[in-house]
Amino acid sequence: MNDDKSDTLPGLPTLADVAERANVSTATVSRCLNSPDRVVEATRERVLKAVQELGYSPNFGARALAARRTGTVGAIIPTMENAIFARAMQAFQEELRDNGLTLLVASSAYRPQVEDEQIHALVARGADALLLIGHDRSEALYQFLERRGVPVLAAWVHDADNPRPSIGFDNRKAMRMLAEEVIRAGHRDLAMISADINGNDRARERVAGLREAMAARGLDAEALPLIQTRYSIEHGRQAFAKLMRRVPRPTAVICGNDVLAVGALQMAREMGLHVPGDVSITGFDDIEIATLVEPPLTTVHVPHRAMGRQAAQMLIEALRSGVPVAESVELQTDLRLRGTLGPPPA
Template sequence: MGLKGGSGLLGPNGKVKIADVARLAGVSPATVSRALNHPQIVRSELREKVARAISDLAYTRDSAARALKSRRTHTIGAIVPTLGISIFAEGVEALQNRLSEHGYTLLIGNSQYDTRREQQEARALIERGVDGVVLVGDAQTPELHALLRQHNVPYVTTYVPSAREGVPAIGIDNRKATYDLTSYLMGLGHREFGVVANVPASNDRSRARLDGVTQALDDAGLALPAERLVRADHSLAQGRMALRHLVTTAPEITALVCTTDTLAIGALAEARAMGLKVPLELSVTGFDDIELSSQCEPSLTTISIPAAEIGRAAADHLVNAVMGLAIPPLDPLPYRLIVRGSTASPRAARAARAGARARKAAAVD
């Protein structure tokens, strides 16, 4: 059966409207509207009729008209530091999927760890009429907070357990996570530590992780000498260079704590290239639990971040905020210490080094 021309199923201008879908499905326009906006309250057989009619007519909703009527665009914006890190990619995917369930579309901006660019991206999202914004961390400028509040745009920040100025936050306690990780290493017997940290001004999560390491050591009466802390950019190459530097300048270290898995995996690669056995001679830990961390050799001991849970929770929070619904208090999400093959007691390392020194001395004699 033809659907265009003289069929009488389309409006006079040829553009498919809800009334056209209703006529083809044999239901009322109100039923079509409910099936689109609140499908859970429409009987399954009616939803199927509406879905078939929508498919046959290639109907798409007029978002501009909906926005004018409801003063909402049913879009949410998210600004992330980068999508090149799987933790953020996983969180964005979960965010988008949950927003889709609510009938919202996601727009994404990338700040590249630059607070000025973050503010530019936020302004662009506001100009496009987003109903809410998802941010990352708690290092935004005061101007960004003022901009969002000036335009009455609800927003939430993620990957941190709390934020300044009363901003809702959904994430883990990064500081406590590395405190626990460092305590675990000390429980194995480690006392000589090295740290590789990416701590740019805009990355408050990684700075909190460094604080957790130093606090755990301080509480145990151990110091972290300045020469055992390497500040590095977030890359495999930087992890490799940091490991070589630390092993050269502080060969007595038995445990290396990295604030990201990427840095730790780079360190593992360099240890292998140097003939340094992990964990026999050196324990190495990361943070994030990216997919590669379980596949490298040895597999990496790390902290697992619930990125998908963060994304879904952010979506639910913003949709509730946009609709004016009551929002329960937000508690820090749980993290997990994942123990794998890259960590062990330092006793084996001391024995291995003593044996190496004895063999060297015997060769000289």
């Protein structure tokens, strides 16, 4: 256990601390943890008492990881209700299963407190590794996972400035590219429907990307009408109706994802507005519904399957090697220009 990283992190109890408190050698502590049968009971109890009192966690390092392996990987996604995360999770699970691992999924309803509870529940239930969505969570949670030696990977994001490992794409850049296309089509009165940007770095970055594109073309990014709401078709409908009552009426409504965009499209039809003749609408994700609606959605294509598969590979490698995921992987998105984007009305 001498390669145990937790022995080298400042502030955390070390093997030596345990040995000192139990008044035994570090070798005895190590033996207690690895082969308790080879230690007499009185000593073992003294060592385990010290381990408990100090909160010592022997979980880093390949050997410890291999020893506590349960064959279960956890994922916490913000919602199961619409299909945003479904395809990536399916690919994630298939890859895990091909490697003999079982996936357990929890969904947090976009609530940090719920995610916190679920992380603890999954770790307590013996998850070997965790996939989480985005980077937005407390430092304390990351420290908890480090102490428990649970490799963790964030998906759906790529942020070069964030040192934590991730597999995903640059949400800001992707939305900026889409917004540039909308502005190039002639639109000046833009509006956005987004998820709540608090605690959701993907949503926040997409709003920032739209604002960057506006500023770069001399539009007033701060004046952007922005409605933050829940990701659902119904919420997309309501937000769109509200935006259409603005003066001047926006000629293009940029939606934070396809679910909101499909709601906006439905409401446009009900209001007798032609898309894209009267108003353009764009989505984000390119999930199945994007091409089921008429006209099909202009949106950002996210490589869901590749993201899920590679996420699994990265966590499996961390479990095999005993080394936490260190590198981040950036995937590319691309625009799908379909029927809901056109020039603004004359």
